[in-house]
Every structure is written in C-alpha cells, then in structure tokens.
Amino acid sequence: MSRSPRASDVAARAGVSRSAVSRAFTEGASVAPDTRTRIMAAAEELGYRVNYLARSLKEAAPSKLVALVVSDMDHSLRARLVDLLARRLVARGFRPVLLPWSQGDDPHRVIDMMLNYNVSGAIVTSDTPPGEISQQCARFGVPLVLVNKAPVDARAARVVQDTASAGRMAAELLHEAGCRRVLYAGQTRASFTIDDRRRVFCAALDDLGMTLAGEVTGPSQNHAGGMVAAGRYLAAKDRVDGVHCANDFLALGFIDGLRHAGVPRRDWPAIVGCDDIAEASWPAYDLTTLRQDPELLSEACIEALATRIAHPNSLAETRTISVAAVRRGTTRKTDID
Known part of the structure; x- marks a missing residue:
C-alpha cells in the first residue's frame, strides 16, 4: 500500500x-x-x-493536546518541571506539546498554534511569556494553568510559590548565619514571583534588625546574570556579610564571579539562593537555599488543569506550594529542615 x-x-x-x-x-x-x-x-x-488531531479538528472536539508554554529552558528547575509535567500528562492520556517562547518572539504565533490545534488546555510555566498569551487563552475558553504568574482571569488557575514564607526564610537564614548587613542580587527584568519574594525579604530584614545595604542586578536570572551581579558588587567596594540571590542559577554565577575575581573563600559573604536545583548541592557550590519541590509543583499543575477541564465555567483556585530551608556551606550550616 x-x-x-x-x-x-x-x-x-x-x-x-x-x-x-x-x-x-x-x-x-x-x-x-x-x-x-x-x-x-x-x-x-x-x-x-x-489521527487524533485530524479527528478533533473535524469534530470541533478537544484534541487532548495540552500546550506547555515555556521559556528559559537553560534553567534546570524549569527543565525538570517540564519533564515532570509531560510525564504526568501522558500518564493521564493527554498529549503534551512544547511551545517555546523567548523575549522578542511574536506571542500571536503561540496563541494561533494553541487555538488552531484546538488544545484541551494550556500550562504557562514561567514569568517570561507575555500576559497576552494567558489573556487570549482565557478569552477563548482554553482551560489554563499559570505557574508562578500574576492572575489574568478568574477562570485561570494558578500554582504559585509561597513567596511570603520564602522571603522570610531567606532573611532568617542570613540572620542565623550572623549576617546583619546584606545585599540583594537579582535581575533587571520583572518577575512576578521573584519580585514578590524580594519585597517580603526586605520587610523581614527590618523585623530582624538587619540592614539592606544595597541591590545589584544582572540582565537575567541565570549564571551569566549572577556573574554580572557579582562584578557590580565588587566594583562598588561596599562589602556586606550576606547576600540573597533571586534564585540558585543566579547564585551559582555570583559565586563564580567572586572566584573569577580572586576573592578568597574566607572573604565571601554568606549566600542564600532559592529553588534547590541539583547544581546547588554540588561540592563546588554547596549553596544554602530554599527548596521548591518540582514534584509537588507539577502534581498541583496537573490537578489544577484537570479541574479546569472538568469545570471550565467555575472560578479557578490558586494553589500555593510550600518551601523549605536547606542549609549548606554558604551559610556554614550542613543540616536540612
């Protein structure tokens, strides 16, 4: 044939x-x-x-395709999350479709692909994709789950980090390490989760009698951004005894920036990251951080999506994922909560 x-x-x-x-x-x-x-x-x-896709288009029925809108896939936490989401979707009989998006891309291409292929739902997995993607999903009734993003519609479910606890924990870990004058290292572009956690962190410093000596930023929340942030910290010649980095990826770059500049390990400030990516535990970094469990995050996303598909007209809920302190060498502790 x-x-x-x-x-x-x-x-x-x-x-x-x-x-x-x-x-x-x-x-x-x-x-x-x-x-x-x-x-x-x-x-x-x-x-x-x-050909399930052809069948769904012919019958105007859901295709069982689920769009995963992602960006910053060089971040190991996001790569791990996407892997878990895809596996959980397959286990439930859905067919995950990866739709990458980067700064400068046309969001309408992503929107058109989702609507033209009649997806059964969508999960937007990061801060970076523009709000327009989420807004158009809500407008056309695509069941939607937002991960660590600001709300866009009452029918769009959200799964978010417990930023209130995370911000306080970061300050408490530095206080516990004896720090009193600290620095915040972040990124220049806006991020819903990171910016919210930073606000709580700064408020917690006041409560603990600590001083925020300043802030430095890199262009992105990645290793290169951390290198830039470390360079700006050193160029300012205003030393601190503690640093909270926006996430682990940036913190690893910050540490390597100190190394690259020849700063002896004994002269490093205490450093706290966030996410507990696999690299944070490597001996070269041994980073104290806040664990954001991708297993819990992915399961909450799939449950939220299943609820949106089953009850598309009901008001969506927000699911909050807890964090836990992980003490390692960068704050001279070795245990875990």
Whole structure:
C-alpha cells in the first residue's frame, strides 16, 4: 500500500463497518469484544494509527493536546518541571506539546498554534511569556494553568510559590548565619514571583534588625546574570556579610564571579539562593537555599488543569506550594529542615 492505511482499509480487513472502526478507537464507545479484537488485529497488520488531531479538528472536539508554554529552558528547575509535567500528562492520556517562547518572539504565533490545534488546555510555566498569551487563552475558553504568574482571569488557575514564607526564610537564614548587613542580587527584568519574594525579604530584614545595604542586578536570572551581579558588587567596594540571590542559577554565577575575581573563600559573604536545583548541592557550590519541590509543583499543575477541564465555567483556585530551608556551606550550616 503506497499510502497510509485508512479506517476504511481496517474495516475491509476486519469485515466490519467504518463506524465500528471509529467506535473501537473511541474511548468509552460501545463495541462487541470480539469485534474490537478483529479490528485491533487488522489495524496492527496494516500499521493503522488514528489521527487524533485530524479527528478533533473535524469534530470541533478537544484534541487532548495540552500546550506547555515555556521559556528559559537553560534553567534546570524549569527543565525538570517540564519533564515532570509531560510525564504526568501522558500518564493521564493527554498529549503534551512544547511551545517555546523567548523575549522578542511574536506571542500571536503561540496563541494561533494553541487555538488552531484546538488544545484541551494550556500550562504557562514561567514569568517570561507575555500576559497576552494567558489573556487570549482565557478569552477563548482554553482551560489554563499559570505557574508562578500574576492572575489574568478568574477562570485561570494558578500554582504559585509561597513567596511570603520564602522571603522570610531567606532573611532568617542570613540572620542565623550572623549576617546583619546584606545585599540583594537579582535581575533587571520583572518577575512576578521573584519580585514578590524580594519585597517580603526586605520587610523581614527590618523585623530582624538587619540592614539592606544595597541591590545589584544582572540582565537575567541565570549564571551569566549572577556573574554580572557579582562584578557590580565588587566594583562598588561596599562589602556586606550576606547576600540573597533571586534564585540558585543566579547564585551559582555570583559565586563564580567572586572566584573569577580572586576573592578568597574566607572573604565571601554568606549566600542564600532559592529553588534547590541539583547544581546547588554540588561540592563546588554547596549553596544554602530554599527548596521548591518540582514534584509537588507539577502534581498541583496537573490537578489544577484537570479541574479546569472538568469545570471550565467555575472560578479557578490558586494553589500555593510550600518551601523549605536547606542549609549548606554558604551559610556554614550542613543540616536540612
């Protein structure tokens, strides 16, 4: 057969009607067990596979495709989260579709792909994609879950870090390490979660009798951004005894920036990151941080999406993911809460 096998070919081989083949490949449809067996055997012999996308477009039914809108995939926490989300979606019978987005990309291309392929839902996994993507999903009734993003619509579910606890914990870890005069190292671009945690962190410093000596930024919340932030800290020649970095990825760059400048380890300030990415525990960094569990985060996202699909017109909820302090060498502690 020079062309791909069709449902009609399976029907002819199995000696059944075309509609029987359709029912055999439709979850929950009624078909006699022996008929289903003949159909499946014929399909296997012919190499037939259902084109679910074509079926959904023809029938204007949900495709069971779920869009994962992602950016900053060089961040290991985000890569881990996307992997977990994809696996959990597959386990529930959905088909994940990765839609990468970077600064400067046209958001309408992402929006068009989701709407044209009639996705069953979408998960927006980072701060970076513009609000327009989320707003258009809400406008056209696409079940939507936002991860660590600001609210855009009452029907869009959100899964967010407990930034109030995280900000306080970061200040308390530095206070516990004996720090009294500290620095905040972040990124120049806005981030809903990071900016919210920073506000709580600064307020907690006042409560603990500590001083925020200043802030330095890199262009992004990654290793290169941390290197830039460390360079700006050293150039200012205003030494502090503690630093809270926006996330672990940036903190690793900050540490390497100190190393690159030849600062002896004994002269480093105490450093606290956030996320507990795998690299944070490497001996070269041994970074004290705040754990954001990607397993809990991914499970909450899938549960939230399932709820939105089942109840698309109900008001969506916000699920808050707790954090835990992880004490390592950069604050001269070695235990974990």
